[in-house]
Structures are given as structure tokens and as C-alpha cells.
Amino acid sequence: MATQQIVVPKYAHTPGLTRLAYSVDGTALLTVGSNRLIRKFTVDSEDEPYSIEHHENDILGVATSRTHFATCSEDGTASLFSMTTNEMESMLVRQSLPIRDITFSPDGQWVAVAGDETTVKLVNTTDITRIITLPAHRQGVKHVAFHPNGALLATSSVDGAIRIFSISSEEPQLVKTIEGLSPPVELSDETCTKVAWHPDGRGFATQNKTRDIITISRGNWSIERSFASGHMGPINDFAWSPNGAYLATAGSDGKILIWDTQTQNIINKYSYKNVLCVQWHPNQNSLSFTTNQGQMYTLPHIIPAKLDLPFGRTIYPAPLINDPDARAAVKLAEITGDDTTGFGKPYARLPLGSDHEHEYGISEIEERNWIDDDDGAGYIPDLVEDNGSIDSPARKRGLSFADDFASNKRRFVSVIKKMQHEAFQPGSTPWKNGRRYLALNSVGYIWTVEQDMHNTVTVSFFDRGLNREYHFTDHFLYDKASLTEHAALFANSGGDGQNGRVFFREHGSLQDSWDLTFHEESITSIALSATTVVVCSSKGYVRMFNLQGSPIRIYRQSMNSVVCCASWQDFVMIVRNQGDGSGGLVYSIENVKYDETFQKNDVVDVPFDSRLTSLFFSEDGDPCIYDSDGVLLVLLHWRSPLQAKWVPLLDTKVMGRNNPDESFWPLGVVQSKFQCIILKGGEKHPYIPLPISSELDIKIPIYPDTSKLKADAKEGSKLQPDSLELEEQYLRDNVLLQLYKDSALSASGSEDGLEDDQKDEISRRELGIDKTILQLLHIACRTGQHGKAYGLLSMIYKQQALEAANKIAQRYQMTALAEKINRELEKREFE
Template sequence: MATQQIVVPKYAHTPGLTRLAYSVDGTALLTVGSNRLIRKFTVDSEDEPYSIEHHENDILGVATSRTHFATCSEDGTASLFSMRTNEMESMLVRQSLPIRDIAFSPDGQWVAIAGDETTVKLVNTNDITRIITLPAHRQGVKHVSFHPNGALLATSSADGAIRIFSISSEEPELVKIIEGLSPSVELSDDTSSKVAWHPDGRAFATQNKTRDIITISRGTWSIERSFASGHMGPINDFAWSPNGAYLATAGSDGKILIWDTQTQNIIDKYSYKNVLCVQWHPNQNSLSFTTNQGQMYTLPNIIPAKLDPPFGKSIYPAPLIKDPDSGVSAVRLGEITGDDTAGFGKPYARLPLGSDHDHEYGISELDERNWIDDDDGAGYIPDLVADNGSIDSPGVGRKRGHSFVDDFASNKRRFVSIIKKMQHEPFQPGSTPWKNGRRYLALNSVGYIWTVEQDMHNTVTVSFFDRGLNREYHFTDHFLYDKASLTEHAALFANSGSDGQNSRVFFREHGSLQDSWDLTFHGEGITSIALSATTAVVCSSKGYVRVFNLQGSPIRIYRQSMNSVVCCASWQDFVMIVRNQGDGSGGLVYSIENVKYDETFQKNDVVDVPFDSQLTSLFFSDDGDPCIYDSDGVLLVLMHWRSPLQAKWVPLLDTKAMGRNNPDESFWPLGIIQSKFNCIILKGGEKYPYIPLPISSELDIKIPIYSDTSKVNKTDDKEGSNNSGPDTLELEEQYLRDNVLLQLYKDSALSASGGGGGEDGLEDDQKDEISRRELGIDKTVLQLLHIACRTGQHGKAYGLVSMIYKQQALEAANKIAQRYQMTALAEKINRELEKRLF
């Protein structure tokens, strides 16, 4: 690393938000700030900058083209100025809410304007009456960025969503929405969620939720590379060098880092606090930045002389995993983006838009449930075994010309073979098969553990979605671990002990080996492991469940049955074990124990997975409720699991009924966090996440009341209609969903309080939360009641009244009944009110 340069700052503005932009030719540097001034510096000159007073409030953004510069302000205005005369030429937009960002198209003919309003406007610089309005976003928009060829525009809204619009015509088209990648931010926050297109246009950079910069392929919209573990806090700004060979990032941790884009390694770092905006000089080896103290710095000779300078007419390829241009040091700028006079929507030139990624695992996968071994040469017919592994007809698995009874009598071991085929094989939740010498050992809402196959060992990497919580680490794995479980504080690894080898488990805390421990098991394999905040669980091929504390001391060992363990999960002191049912039906059963107090909550109850489906994941939600996910794409939660004989599986989401209309799409569960299904969406028929990890997504829970809502009568909710309209279906789903979540919360709260005294024994904040949720449910019921009364559905209205929790909601229901002159309903509500009063 180079010695820190001593640079004298220029005090361009008073303390507060500051932004800067170079002119296209690099002769001028413009800054804006909270003192409502536009300062125009002449590069390489000590002269005082030219100052322009125009806006009535803080100036939040500045952008430049060859002939103009534009600014936007908290006062809701965006203005266009002549670069030559510094005079304002036009007011581009005036609106009531602040404008946060502004950007010129590459040809300078259009200006994109974004702010607290949910729409983005494109204004023509030659005719400001020509305005293109992009479709509304869910929240205000913080950043806008043009693709180098001008045909695409990226927007970043406050909810973290990135939208890519095609603007090659004056009717913009939404090309892609990327959600769950960038952090949700306040519009006034310093943290950046912008999109920065690489100069060659084949990828863009953005900040993810773990405070790393990642690149997204323009061709596949998938994550390509990561500039990771550089900053200890959020990143306030970042910028590609003009030739695309370097990336500058400025963090809230007081560091500016310079990265090599091809290796993603840091080549230099600088310590400057409160940096808000960074920008490379377009044709000199220097970097300028501003701080929240109103200072403006310029670092000369930012790239060492022994390396290529960050400017010139050639640009390096974007950092892609499978780059057709790998091995080529640089390509001509004109071959990629065309000249800088390219018009609005000029077609993309020579280089392909994206890499041709091979997402196939290359693994031949046979569904063994559909095969019977023909080991005696008798000619078994495999396709007569049902896909679900059940024996559903006398002819199943028969020899040609023989009845099933004859075959069964003479081939008992054949029947045993069938039964074994119907057993679920053990699996480790969150793990994937090998692909190209790599696989995930664990993958959940905390992070992921992946391993790379070497000649004599493996290399294991432990990564986290929240890099502020833990730093990524690696180690050499000589024991060839094939299972892992990950929590926020530690990781548990296991070698299953196949091929006659002893099995082994290894525990280590993140960031320290001081308290790590390992155990070897002789003569038995390990089928599944689980780690929680208090326990480590190891299930063996002999049916034993061993439970250790986090210091490696055994605290429980038990074997509830000889049926084989399929998988396990743990949360705090609770351990859930899923086993084969053992009766040849192909079913699964589960048990839940509190190992701290040696209590059994549920024992050998059925796991509700259909016979023609497979259990693919088992985990506890963030709130501590057991969840399963099956191969049909259904997510279920176990309600009332703390009460013996009361547990039941409730579907929270059917991913195939979400109306996404993509038969090749599947979902890999990560967990349930704050009532959201955290998952990875797999495209193109993929069954497993590949490396590098695709973008994670958060899906709203939506209880599948009807298997196919498109077949439910959805006539308009008009006066006199007795049919449920689409609004009714949505409200009914919301009511059911909120009730399920309320019951889960009540169960958890009552358990935490010891259960004594029922809800009266809860803490005040728990009672307040229950009351708040009940009030929300009542609002939904009142909406349903309003529709029922308006459409004359008397019977439905009577039933809805009994679903109301609160007295004030009943009083509101009475007013609704009176409004629609439903006197009998009003009388029933009055009786219900009297009953609750006494």
C-alpha cells in the first residue's frame, strides 16, 4: 500500500450533503452542497471557483454533459445550465417533493430526474415539453443511471429494488426488477444503493446488504463478482475508473479503497472520514471526492505508475465469471459503446451483452423411487412402480407373465428391496450436490458454507449475509467434511464416515479456534447434524440422537425408534428429528424435544408431505417455529407444536400458485424472517443454487386458501352481486394469514412467560402486540363485512360478526349494518356487545 498522500482540501461548501461531477472533457469540476451554491472549479488551477446561486434549498445532485450541467434540489426543482456561459437555460422540472438525483444520457439529449416522488421523469434538453414518465415505483427513487449506450436506464428506489427500463423509444419498457439485493435505505441517508454501469456496459456494480460491492451481468442479471470484506460499514459511494480497470469505494468507516476489477483485490487504501461522493478524472490519473464537512479533495497519481493508468481510449472488460474476452487486457472503447455522439437508444455494439453461463450441474439424476433392481434377470418392468414409491396395484413390479402374489411368495427379498426404495434418504438441510468440484455444505438465512475439492483436501469458506456481524473466513479441510450447520456465532461440521471411515464432527466459533472441539465416532455414520444458539445435535446411522452443549459436553443421548433419521433441525434448546415411518408407506414422522428439561413435546407425529412429493428442507423460523418445504414448492409451519396432540401443519405459501407463470422456476428456502419467506429463486429448471450464490429474495407469505384462485368466480364487486370479487379473496387470505401469525406469536409469548395464567401472565409489551394484531385483523373483517352488506350477502355478514375480536370493532360493525339497513344484523351485533360486556 502506498503512503497516505497529504492533500490540502478546498472548502467548497458548508457542512452537509455535498456532490461533485467532472465536465466530460475534464477541464472543470462542479460541486454542490447544503449552502445552496453551485461551485465550478477549473481543474489544475488555483483560481477561485465560479459560484452560482440559484436554488432555494439544499442542492442534492449535479450531472454534466458535453455542453451542459444540471442540478437538482430539495426544493423540488431541477435546472439546466450552459457549460460555456454558466447561465441557466431552463427549469427542467418543478415538483412538490425533493429531487435526489439527476443524470444525463450519454448523448446529452435527455436528463433523468428522480426523487421522493415515485415516478422518474426523462426530460429532453432541447425541448423541455417532451417528458417521458417511467412507471411508478413503490417508494421514492434515490438514484438513476444510464447505460453507456443510452438504451437502458437503471433506477434504485428506497425499498432496495433495482429496476431496469428500456428507453430506446418514448414508450419505456420495464425489462427487469431485482429485489432483495440492495439494502433498503432512507432517501436522505448517506448510504448508496445506486447502479454504476461498467464502462463496457456488460455489467453494473451495486452495494448489497452485506456492505460489499457486487457486479451483476447485463446478460443474465445474476451476480458475477464481489468486492468483499473491504469496508466495516455501509458504502457511501463508488465509481469505476474511465477504463474499467479499477473501482473506487468510499465507506462510512472512513476509508477509500481502490480495487483491481479483474482480481477484486485492494491495491491501495486511504483514510478520509465522512466521504460522500467520489469521481475519477476522465483523462488524468486522479480521484476527487467530497465530505459532509463541505470539503473537496483531489488525490493525484491515484494509480501507481507501474500499473496501467485509469484513462485512455481502451477499456478493460467487466469482471465476469465466464468472460469470452478473458485473456484480453483491454478492448477499444468504440467497439463497445460506440462514439459519444451515439443517439438515444443507439444499438449495442461488438461485445455480447452477457456471458453464456452454464448453470447445469452435469449430474445424472435418477429417481430411484421408480426402479426395482432386476438382479435375478427375471425381467422386472420399472415403469410400473408408481412415482411416489407406493404399491398401488397387484401388477406393480411384476415379472412378465406372473402375478404379484406369485412373485411376492417366491421373492421376499424383492419386496424388501421395494420397501427400501420407498424410504427417504438422509439429507442435510441447506446442502447441495457437487458441481464442478464445488458444493454448498450449508445455506440458510445467516449465510453459507461452501467447499472446493482439491487433490488431497478440500478448502472450506464460511460467508455471511451480514458482513458487519462476522467476517468471512477459510480453512483447509483434511477431513473432507460433507455436512455443516451454521448460526450467527458458530459452525458445526461433520464427515458422515462413509467407505468404512470413522465419522467425525468439528465445532468452531467464528473468528476464533480457541474454544473449538471435535469428536470421532467409531462404527457408526453421521446422517444429519444441527446447531443452535445453545446445542449441537448429531444423529447417527444407529438411530442415536446425541446432544452436546457448545463447549462439547454431552447433555443428552436417546433413541426413540430404530427408524432411520432423515434430517434434523434445532432452535435454542429444542431439537426436531424427522425419521422414516418404517411401515413401508414412504411416510415421515417427527419428534420435538426440549433437551434442556428433557421434555417431549411431540412424538412420532406425521410430517404432512404428499406421497408423490419429497421433503426438501427442514428449519426453524426466525421466531422459533418448525417449518418444512417440499418438492411441490409448498412452505408449511407447525402451529401449536408446544402443546401435545395439538400440533398441525399449516401451509404458508404455495410457490407454484403465485402466478409467476414460469414452469422452469423453483425456490431454494433460506428461512422465514419477519413473516417473509427468504429464498433463492432458481431459473432454467435448476434444482440447486450454484456458485457464486444467486441473489436472494423475500416473498410475501400468502396462504393458499384456494388451489387455483383463477378458477374462483371473480365477478366484479357490484351492488347486488352475491359473488366474491377479487378484493374479497385478497381480504380473506389476509384475514387467515394474520390469524395464523397471531396464533404463532401467542404460542411463543405464552411459552416464554411460562404459560401460567394464560394471556394475563404476559408482559405488557406482549399484550400490546397481541392487541395491535387483533385490531389489524378486525379492520380486515370490517372490510369484508362492508362488502357483504353492500352486496346483500346476509348469511356471510352474520358469520363475519363472530370473527371480530375488539369491542370497538363490533361498534363499527353495528354502524355498517345500520348504514345498509340490515336491522337483524344490527340486533345480533348489539346482543354480542351485551354478551361481551357481561
């Protein structure tokens, strides 16, 4: 045991209930107490804390997220504050009875509040009108605690009951009630009966009736281990260290004990009276606590030096007896989505069966069959020969020629595979905090939440009048989905000995739903349109079904693996790896109904150092792609063989938003608008709940940096700032016109077969383009750009626009131009 440390307390508050919480990054420590003050200390600083006076009565709880902190009070209010400005942003809850506990969800998007009222409320931090109310408890609730992945919430009532709720949708479900385990307490009692989830999420700790800390398995809700005989009275608080290796307990007997979670042995002991709240520093070897005298202490070097090395390197498992996943460390990224442990050092998953004293660096457990590319050139290793020399590579490694050749062959195959694009489902996101989007497009979104033995799937729509949101229990663990206005398609990829599975259902009804199982095949991509279901498999098969589940087409192209697919009405577009190891992509487009191929194995225009991130059809049925460089492209003339070309509609990096941490998640293209989710703070994927969608004007990137060109124009060049925008408008309107014409002509067969409304629409668009050209002509004539003025004449569609151009030429006394316009007018009269 360590010698008692002499620590000078900070008198944060007047005597009474005092609680504290660290900021997520560990730079600040917040305390609240009976003097109605919120005090924000800067860690490792002797500066006076920042004080906030807000509540009208004693403050009973405080919690933090990455960007905010929240407090609750005996006055029945809970408030949200900015961690940066310390200003109150919103009143989360106001009720008649005291609120005694408050906590953030792991992603900071929800706050749970509990108190003397028998209901627990979850309030959305960005939209406080979104409130989820958990079913009523028999008595008041003293504690609430989110599971590390955010999918579960535990509540502790004063009657001793612990309830576990699934909050994977806005209709929470009671998963488990545990009664008779924790002692009943008074709402104002200092005894702690909270649930403290272990950082690995596989169990939690709570206090039992014999005043010991016990662990409960999340798998079967059974009692596992006990931290017994440490305290002589009730325990006032307890907390896991961020790496899960240690447990701190503070008792009414005046002791603070530090336990080893694997052995349940006490490794350190301190004597401090009246301790109410204990908190580990997020990434330092220290522990802070508060007392009922309003004091706040920080104990440095809480873990002995001999144990400090493993203290921050891994996440250690919850102390369970029958542990089906007995690993000495688990990836924290699978729990919280973070890259590091709570102590800021790299973690590694260790081999099965290793105990917690044996640690392996990541480099020791990674596969070694990838070549080291020191200069980033992406080269392929030469296949060396064993010439019998002592200096041959094979001899140096102690290998025969056959062994060395086989090793290099494996490396060669690995490099080829590395250059291939991995298959992905457009609109899907990775797991984060136990949640992910399976599909996200202009119609709506499908998201899933990980549960114990199943997932919960929710289907939502941007247009609430179109369909009602619904959710269902997913026992097949679907990892792909496609969404239209009328139906949804789901798939479990399978693989690793598991069969692939596809499930189709219409919104609002299961009557016509159907499913298919693909034995010994994994599913790489799926797509759904108003008429067609597309399923691509690992064996190169592309299967197409109607919406009733009857097969329509099947073909195989196993040499080029499918990367993704998309569909619109009867049209299907499939993107594949090029197959030659170049890292390129090719696509094919076909009409399923008529078995007609429009494009086959043409190139997808994605730069070599970029990657395809999304594939979809626009609202009008034109194929679009979006790449990792933030460029949106549309396929023009795709219905005509050998005529298709990729046209950039928008380059998000040069559109003048000037925010390097901003990125965009594509939803769709509707007319001249790019529908997307704007991601901030360096995020690469949308989070749950979904941010508000945005519409950006399509702006064709004619020039690499328009703002710089405008600056040059102002310095006296003949290039006019107004003409830059007009040129972009002309090109944009012309591309949209060509897309519309292609669609109209494909339906009618020829211009003579166009409907009257189609002819009127084409004429209207041509007239709009002519107006833009006339504005450009006006600028060219005004600035004396004769050559440019002549060139603009050939771009005009309508005769009345030519007559207007003649007037502009005469106004600026450009007689030669006016004469040319007259000749063009006469020519058109005879056509």
C-alpha cells in the same frame, strides 16, 4: 491416413491474427480478427455471418459460455456480449496494455483475462465490481485456462513459466509453478504455450521446448506422455476433442495432425498453412480452424468412420503413465455436472482394467435387483412358490425354489428401501463443477471447493456487519454443515469403513473449537442452535451436546431411520422414515434442556408423490418444512401435545408468477416473509456464486387458483375480488397471531404472566385482524350477503370494532344485523 479434403474457406477477416470459438451448444461459431470485427456464423448454414464492430483495435481473443461470449483486444479492453441478442452487456476490464487471452469458468460465472500486464484478473459476469486479482507474474501472461471443475486456473507467461492457482475462494493461492518446461516466447509470437486441460481433469497438455506436446499429471505435476515427432517446427495451437479420445495439433510446418490419445499415434493428417487456432465442434465429428490470412475452415468427418463409434460415447482418460484410476471412461457429471459427454451421447463408467476399445452400455453395468414397475404403480413383487411345474418362475429362470425365494426377498427389501426417504442435510446442495453448498440459510452460507487432496471451505454471511467471512483448508472432507450467527458445525458422514467426524467452531476464533470421532458409525444429519449441537447416526443414535462439547442427552430409535433434523435454542426436531415401508415421514420435537417431549412420531404432512426438501425453524422458533411441490408449511400449536397441525403459509406454484421454469430455494421465515433464492431456467439448486436472496410475502393458499376465482367474480358472481385478498389476509394474520401467542404463553406459563409488551403486541395484532374483518363486513353488506355478514361478527376481537360494525350495518339499513351487534355489545359489557 485420409485423403486430403477439399474445403472452401470462409474469409472472415483481413490478414492477421484470427481466432475462433464455438458456442457451447455448437449452433454458432464466432471469429475475431485484425479488422476489429466480431463475426458470428450459424453452423451448417450458408447465411452471411452477423457482424459486430466494437473494439478500437485488433481483437485478440474470444470465448463463450452457455449464455454469453466475451472478447479481448489490443486496445486493453475485454467486453461481455449476450449470446442471444449479440448486444454488449458490460465492459469487463479496461487497462492500458493489450489483453491477449480470455476464457470463461465452466459455470460461466467468471471470466479470466490476461495480457501484457503481469496480473491476471477474474471478473464476475453478473457483478463486474467483483474482481479477483492473481498475484503478479514476472512478465506478461499469454494464456489462461480453467480446470474443468472451475477450482483451478492455469496461466502461461511469456517467460515459459506455468502457474497453477487455486481459486476456490476470493483469495487465490498459488498451488504449483512449473518452469523450464515450455519455451519462452514473445507476446505477439504465434507459438502456443497454453495449458489445455484434458476433459477428465486429471492432467493437461502443453508444448515443451523440443516442440512436442506433452501431458502433465495433476496428481504430482510430473511429465507423463509425449505426442512427439509430428511437427517440424513450433506448434501454433492444439486442442483435445470433447470426449478426450483425440488431440488436434496445428504447426507452423503447415500440418494439422489428429492423434489418438491412448497410443499417441497419428490417425489423420492434413496440410493447411498458417493455421493459428483449432477448435473441435462440441457434438459433431468436425474441426474448425483459422489462419493468419483471416480465413476460417471447417473439416467434416475429421475422425475416420471406423473410429467414429467410440468417438462420442464416453469420456476417455487422460494419457497418463501411472494412472491410479485406470478406467476406460469417467463420468463427465463428476467433472462438469452435465448429463452427457461433449458429443451429446450417453456415457457409461466402465469396469476397472477394461481398455478403451471395449464399451459397455449403462444397462449392462447397472445392478438388476430392482423390479420393473411398468405401470408406475409402485407394487411389490409376489413371493412365488416353486410347485415343481415347468411353468413356475423359478424353473423358467433355471433356479431352485430357494434361489428364487432369496431373489424375490432381495427385491422385496429393495422396494421397501426405495420407498424410504434418503437422509439429507437441510440447506445443502449436490456437487457441481467441483463446488457445493454445505449449508445455506437466512444467516449465510457455507460452501466448499474440491481440491486435489483436500477441500477449501468458506463461511459467508448475508449481514457483513455480523461476522467477517472466513475460510479454511478442509483435510477431513466435510460433507455436512449447520450455521448460526455465532458458530458453525461440520461433519464428515463416514461410512464404507470410515469413521464419522464432527467439528464445532465459533466464528472468528478457534480457541473453543472441538471435534468428535464416531467409530463404525456414519453421520446422517446434524443441527446447531444457539445452545445445542445435535448429531444423528446410522445406528439410530441421537446425541445432543452443549456448545462446549459436553454430552447432554442420548437415545436410540433404530427402527425408524433419521431423514433430517433441525434445532432452535433448546428445541430439537427430528424427522424419520415411518418404518413400515409406506414412504411416510414422522417427526418428534423435544426440549433438550428439560428433557421434555412435545410431539412424538406425529406425521409430517408431505404428499406421497412429493418429498421433503427442507426443514428449519423460523426466526421466531416455529418448525417449518418445504416440499418438492413448492409448498411452505408451519407447525401450529406444536408445544401442545396432540394439538399440532401443519398450516400452509405459501404455495409458490399458485402465487401468480407464471414462470414454469422458476423454483425457490428456502432460506428461512422471518415474520411474514419467506426468504429464499429464486432459481431460474429449470435449476433445482443454487449455483456459485450465490444469486441475490429474495423475500416473498406469505400468502396462505385458501383457494387453489385465486386468479381464476377473480375472473369468475368479475363475471357477476357474488364473490368479490377484493374479498378474496381480505380473506387471505385475515387467515394469515390470524395464523401469525396464534404462533405469537403460543410462543408468549409458553414463556410466561399463562395469560396472567404475560409481559406488558407482549400484551400490547397481541392487542395490536387483534386490532389489525378486526380492521380486515370490518372491510369484509362492508363488502358483505354492500353486496347483500346477509348470512356472511352475520358470520363475520363472531370473528371480531375488540369492542370498538363491534361498534364500527354497528355503524356499517346501519349505513346499509341492515337493522336485524345492527340489533344483533347491539346484543353482542351488551353481552360483552357484562363479561
